[in-house]
Amino acid sequence: MTSVTPRFQGRFCDGATAAERPVDVERDGEDLVITGEDKVLRVTLATVVADAPLPGVPRMLALPDGARIETGDRDAVAMLFPPRSRIDAAAFWLESRWGAALGAIPVIASLTWLIVAIVLPLGAGPVAQLISPRIEIAIGRQSLDALDRVALNPSTLDADTQERIERRFRQFVEGEPGEENYELVFRGGALGPNALALPGGIIIVTDDMVRLAPNEGALMAVLAHEIGHVRGRHALRLILQDSGVVVLITALAGDAVSMSILAAALPTALLQSHYSRQFEEDADEYAFAHLRRHGYSPQVFADMMRRLQQADRGAKGDAGVVRYFSTHPLTEERIQRAEAQR
Amino acid sequence: MDTSAVTAPVYPFQFTGRTGDYFRIWIVSLCLSILTLGIYSAWGKVRKRRYLYAHTHLAGSAFEYRARPLAILKGRAIAVLLFGGFAATGHFLPTMQWTFVALLLVLSPWIVVAANRFNAQNSAYRNIRFGFTGRIGEAAKVFLGFGFLSIVSIGLAYPYYRLRRARFVVAHHRFGATGFVEALYGGDFYAAYILAGLIVFGATIAAIVGGILLALMASVLGAESEPSRAVAYVPMALMYAVYLLAFSYLRARVGNLTLNGARIGSLQLFSTLRARDLFWLYFSNIVAIIASVGLATPWATLRMARYRAQRLALIAHQPLEGLAASPADRATATGSEVSDLFDVDVSL
Numbered sequence: 001m002t003s004v005t006p007r008f009q010g011r012f013c014d015g016a017t018a019a020e021r022p023v024d025v026e027r028d029g030e031d032l033v034i035t036g037e038d039k040v041l042r043v044t045l046a047t048v049v050a051d052a053p054l055p056g057v058p059r060m061l062a063l064p065d066g067a068r069i070e071t072g073d074r075d076a077v078a079m080l081f082p083p084r085s086r087i088d089a090a091a092f093w094l095e096s097r098w099g100a101a102l103g104a105i106p107v108i109a110s111l112t113w114l115i116v117a118i119v120l121p122l123g124a125g126p127v128a129q130l131i132s133p134r135i136e137i138a139i140g141r142q143s144l145d146a147l148d149r150v151a152l153n154p155s156t157l158d159a160d161t162q163e164r165i166e167r168r169f170r171q172f173v174e175g176e177p178g179e180e181n182y183e184l185v186f187r188g189g190a191l192g193p194n195a196l197a198l199p200g201g202i203i204i205v206t207d208d209m210v211r212l213a214p215n216e217g218a219l220m221a222v223l224a225h226e227i228g229h230v231r232g233r234h235a236l237r238l239i240l241q242d243s244g245v246v247v248l249i250t251a252l253a254g255d256a257v258s259m260s261i262l263a264a265a266l267p268t269a270l271l272q273s274h275y276s277r278q279f280e281e282d283a284d285e286y287a288f289a290h291l292r293r294h295g296y297s298p299q300v301f302a303d304m305m306r307r308l309q310q311a312d313r314g315a316k317g318d319a320g321v322v323r324y325f326s327t328h329p330l331t332e333e334r335i336q337r338a339e340a341q342r
Numbered sequence: 343m344d345t346s347a348v349t350a351p352v353y354p355f356q357f358t359g360r361t362g363d364y365f366r367i368w369i370v371s372l373c374l375s376i377l378t379l380g381i382y383s384a385w386g387k388v389r390k391r392r393y394l395y396a397h398t399h400l401a402g403s404a405f406e407y408r409a410r411p412l413a414i415l416k417g418r419a420i421a422v423l424l425f426g427g428f429a430a431t432g433h434f435l436p437t438m439q440w441t442f443v444a445l446l447l448v449l450s451p452w453i454v455v456a457a458n459r460f461n462a463q464n465s466a467y468r469n470i471r472f473g474f475t476g477r478i479g480e481a482a483k484v485f486l487g488f489g490f491l492s493i494v495s496i497g498l499a500y501p502y503y504r505l506r507r508a509r510f511v512v513a514h515h516r517f518g519a520t521g522f523v524e525a526l527y528g529g530d531f532y533a534a535y536i537l538a539g540l541i542v543f544g545a546t547i548a549a550i551v552g553g554i555l556l557a558l559m560a561s562v563l564g565a566e567s568e569p570s571r572a573v574a575y576v577p578m579a580l581m582y583a584v585y586l587l588a589f590s591y592l593r594a595r596v597g598n599l600t601l602n603g604a605r606i607g608s609l610q611l612f613s614t615l616r617a618r619d620l621f622w623l624y625f626s627n628i629v630a631i632i633a634s635v636g637l638a639t640p641w642a643t644l645r646m647a648r649y650r651a652q653r654l655a656l657i658a659h660q661p662l663e664g665l666a667a668s669p670a671d672r673a674t675a676t677g678s679e680v681s682d683l684f685d686v687d688v689s690l
Contacts, residue, residue, distance in 0.1 A: 015470070017664065020663075054389060054396070055366060056360055056363035056397075087411075088389075091370055091386075095367050096366070098366070101370060108369070115376070
């Protein structure tokens with residue numbers, strides 16, 4: 001059996017004091033013989049536990065009495081002690097090869113993309129279906145309260161205007177699933193001309209947006225777009241996707257330096273914006289169909305987009321204003337699509 | 343009495359890790375972690391730590407990290423629950439988020455003790471384990487009590503709070519049977535934090551004044567010119583640089599104070615971190631990591647480890663060989679590891 005008798009040198013620490021002694025270690029049948037300067041130790045090989053191998057790191061043997069032997073002779077240890085943990089053995093195999101390490105880069109990149117761009121958005125849809133409309137409405141209420149505290153003021157529009165728009169809005173949501181949950185709220189404040197769809201059916205439209213709209217059709221184009229968001233439960237799905245990314249990053253990088261978390265967050269943020277763009281397109285499609293059904297041409301949508309774009313350019317440099325296009329990107333494309341729908 | 347200081351041998355720390363090796367361990371860990379939806383990250387953390395410890399040498403011997411991945415996995419699960427809950431309630435039920443903040447606060451003394459204990463117990467040098475003997479009650483007094491005091495005193499007690507924290511952590515560590523003794527002083531901590539505060543305060547004033555001057559210049563020269571927008575970012579970038587400088591200064595100064603204030607029997611650490619070195623390391627590391635989409639992270643980690651080791655030495659008034667293990671550690675070294683409330687890695 002013992003055709004090869006591995007013999008190696010190591011450093012022995014008995015575990016009682018911080019003293020270190022050089023030793024020779026040799027296999028003798030079923031035993032391991034440890035020879036030091038002044039004494040010889042014999043232990044059963046099966047009772048000795050070797051640590052998991054790491055590239056570029058000496059091996060450590062734990063003896064049954066708590067003593068340890070460190071050795072740089074990794075081949076001898078590998079020969080004497082087969083790996084105990086399959087996980088560590090597989091990791092060591094991969095870590096010892098540059099090919100595997102470099103191959104990991106595209107794997108990591110595509111998996112991150114797969115999870116953030118495909119799995120999370122796909123998963124967010126069904127999960128959103130599991131969340132009851134009552135909870136969604138509560139979330140929307142709380143979001144509105146939070147926005148009211150930090151960014152919004154009461155509307156300064158006169159009651160007649162509000163009522164007129166409100167009436168038209170009611171006609172627009174008539175027959176929608178969950179019709180009774182739709183609620184249009186008017187707000188002033190620093191958001192500029194803007195409209196937001198919150199989870200549950202609350203749609204905020206700012207005074208500036210109402211004033212910017214040249215006619216009712218233009219304003220309805222914006223509102224139809226927001227109704228599209230509510231219908232697709234986009235706000236809730238985005239929240240779920242964000243939460244998924246947070247959980248993912250915590251799980252992966254619980255101990256990582258915050259800097260690498262930052263670096264990891266960059267590409268995911270880009271992918272996220274891509275997917276919120278997908279939501280914008282869906283809401284646009286819905287708005288075009290809706291406008292036509294109520295006797296408007298999608299051209300009113302394109303016109304309103306142009307106006308918003310101009311207002312946005314005019315507001316440039318006006319710090320502190322969250323502009324419509326920071327939340328609704330790629331207007332040129334959207335205008336063209338609207339015009340193609342005529 | 344103590345005149346042996348001059349003749350005591352000084353052992354420098356050394357770091358011998360190689361970027362290539364560590365890069366492969368790191369990237370395999372990242373890849374397998376994603377493939378296993380985070381489960382492998384516990385194994386990955388142990389392997390990365392083991393590499394860093396094994397390449398930190400003192401007096402010819404390396405340190406050793408002994409944590410079991412399962413204990414880390416448990417900690418990960420707790421962290422995911424806490425942070426996932428925190429993030430989710432933030433979106434869904436902002437009022438509920440306070441419950442999580444409260445829960446984290448209540449748990450924080452336990453987290454501090456558990457994290458320190460786990461780390462210490464799983465760190466060894468020459469087969470002698472470190473240990474941590476801090477109690478939850480005292481941790482609560484220091485972290486919650488003095489933490490609260492530093493808030494109600496509008497920050498005036500903050501350096502004192504940091505002092506108490508450092509004292510708590512240092513004084514309850516032990517190497518084998520030899521307990522650490524702290525010699526940390528409030529005056530040093532106040533001096534460090536006041537200087538850092540002055541740096542930030544001065545820079546903020548300078549940035550405001552500079553910003554106003556630039557705005558005036560822009561209006562005189564004509565506001566239409568586009569470059570003025572870029573110029574406006576210069577004071578902002580300088581501000582961040584000064585923040586990083588103040589941060590580096592505190593890291594160096596408080597780090598030195600804490601390490602140099604620790605006595606292990608008649609051994610003494612000697613740390614000489616410099617703010618300007620740390621500033622450069624942090625800055626270049628951030629730039630490299632961002633520019634490489636994270637791939638430079640292992641390189642950055644090793645650079646920092648190498649620098650820290652370079653700047654640390656041990657002054658030994660007694661032979662290292664004389665330090666003994668704690669009997670309690672000897673009892674658990676061979677048998678199955680104790681699995682209690684503390685055998686979980688919650689270091690955040």
